[in-house]
Amino acid sequence: MSTTSLDLREDILRLKKERNAVILAHNYQTGDIQDIADYVGDSLGLAYRAQETDADVIAFCGVHFMAETAKIVNPNKTVVLPDKDAGCSLEESCPADELEKYLNDNKEKNYYVIAYINCSAGVKALCDVICTSGNAVKIVNKAPADRPILFVPDANLGAWVMEQTGRKMDLWQGACYVHVEFTRESINKIKSEYPDALVVAHPECTTAVRLLADEVCSTEKMIAFCQNAPVKNIIVVTESGMLHRLQKEAPDKNLIAGPTDRCACNDCHFMKMNTMQKLHDCLEKLEPQVELPEDIRKRAEAPLLKMLEQSK
Template identity: 75%
Template sequence: PDKDAGCSLEQACHADDLKAFLKEHADKNYYVIAYINCSAGVKALCDVICTSGNAPNIVNQAPKDRPILFVPDENLGQWVIEQTGRQMDLWKGNCYVHVEFTQQSIQRIKDDYPDAVVVAHPECPKAVRLLADEVCSTEKMIHFCNNTPAQNIIVVTESGMLHRLKKEVPNKNLIAGPTDHCACADCRYMKMNTLEKLHHCLDKLGPKVELPEEIRKKAEVSLIRMLEQSK
């Protein structure tokens, strides 16, 4: 409900920049797949969107006769390449929280908990993903934590997910994956959205998000295509 709460992924790929890139490389006839953490303007320019949970499935359904451009998260895109074997050109963007995790910081916490398993989000750098026992979306982390026989689980993603996991998986010892900085895996944008602001939003029905109808319609196409391909 805070209109100033942004996202480093959204900021890494502006619609005007993507439009210019596609125009410059029109000869490639890119099939554009956008991670859902992007603006409506970017969604309007792409063929289909995806989440971290369904990205491999969506990419596998992309036309075989067209090169794929994956925006805006290059780490997620690289992980999807590894999962699917589909080659893609990757936009140079990332989630600033997940790139704060390093191989060194995760190895240190693994040394402190030698019997722990590691679950990491695919937005993490490859060096971190290689240390993980499971790489998956936040939703699938719940399933993994519930079903692993391990009691100690190191969770490598934004800190807010740990709060939810502790409610969903109360019988396990969930350990926050550390970063090499003092930010403690907190997304400053997410933390701008408070309970008080949510109450104000529901009470006053604002601030409003209004989209030009042309952008809304085009963005809807990529969203509906994702839903159809996820059935």
């Protein structure tokens, strides 16, 4: 680590103390950000930490909907995001106005709407309950049996949940641009290079890729899978930032990034928009801040808290 990066790290820690801030980082952030964070995790774990914190400032190193989630459960805290333009293809695939129109056009169905957490506060405000990839099966199993389910916005995650629960759902046709780039061909190719390897994949992957996996699970559950795997070689089919945490948590394993047809690993350019310098600057200036209209925040809070309660 260079003197410059050491100085930057020290200054971030100084600012964090001065601001009484907590740094939350998603598993897909760069290694240097993960290493300085107070908590690194998946969307579910981060939602719990955001709810529990007694810090005055939450510096959320992730994408915009994650920082919004922290603001939803902490309306009186300052929530900052290192890069305000760090978005999400899943969030973009389901605009709140389009979902609202769809629900109005299909009122007779009386949908029970389950929203994957990868969506805007406006979409959350239209839903009955939120889920993450780590608790989606549990949330769907608790849905009312007498109402049809509309699952938004990730069709791949929704299809996997239907397989796990046997519960029919109507699926919004959204997708994560990172996870759909993994293909049956790219995974079979890496499997041929490591014939003894096990494959663990995120449920945002397509059905063709999930069928090749020995385990399909959230990023958080990948840790225990890798630690307990009976083989050394494990192919990890998710965003490449997850490898940094897995290498720390399962140091005895040879962790291989799942390739796509175009590259040896797969980065989310939105997640990688956050940098140590931007983290420093957002703590120093306390901007960009995440703000929400109170009516939207309040309506989004109910399904989010319902998720946290149902996940215990």
